[in-house]
Amino acid sequence: MIRSILAIDDSASMREILQAALGQAGYDVTLAKDGDEGLEHALAQHFDLVLSDLHMPRVSGLELVRKLRANPSYFETPILILTTESDQTFKTALRDAGATGWLEKPVDPELLIDLASALCEAQA
Template sequence: MSKHILIVDDSPSIRQMVEMTLKSASYQVTSANDGQAALELCQRSQYDFVLTDQNMPRMDGLTLIKSLRGMSSYRSTPIIVLTTEASDSMKAQGRAAGATGWMVKPFDPQKLLAVAAKVLS
């Protein structure tokens, strides 16, 4: 059974590019357009990996990560932040919130697939 990945980004074009990249490697993909929608999905379903943007309306990525880490079913789920934010302080906030890792946009599709394979192994 293929791994199920949740993509969270308010940009339709980024969601589409990430989704196409992951589907090309036979992952099952669901997407949400902000952290609030993603949290609602996670309360109903279990995902093997969450890939989230940081800057989004309604709920940002760090708030989403903290919320997910508070749920027993998501305590050890890999969560990677894919964002334009590259500062060390933002990355530190991500680690403190419980992020597994950090990738900066624009992303390299091969690197994204390598990260997905690593965190899902």
């Protein structure tokens, strides 16, 4: 079964990295350029994993987590935040909002693939 991942980042180069790494690992990856577009995709189709940048225009990663967790389809879906922030305040806010976890940028593609695999398999 091919797993689907929604990857949201306002950086075109980061979207390319996520697409290349996860696509080569066999995932069906849908890209979004901001949280607003990501929400549109998430409401139109269910994904097995959501990856989102923290700092984005219009809808931030934190807002995105809150909105997805308010939707019954995404109560248990893993949501990972990609961020350059190392401040514990952000991590606490993300956890409180319902984020599964976070990865610090720059993202190690191998670590990303391993984590995506583990989170998707845990749902099976």
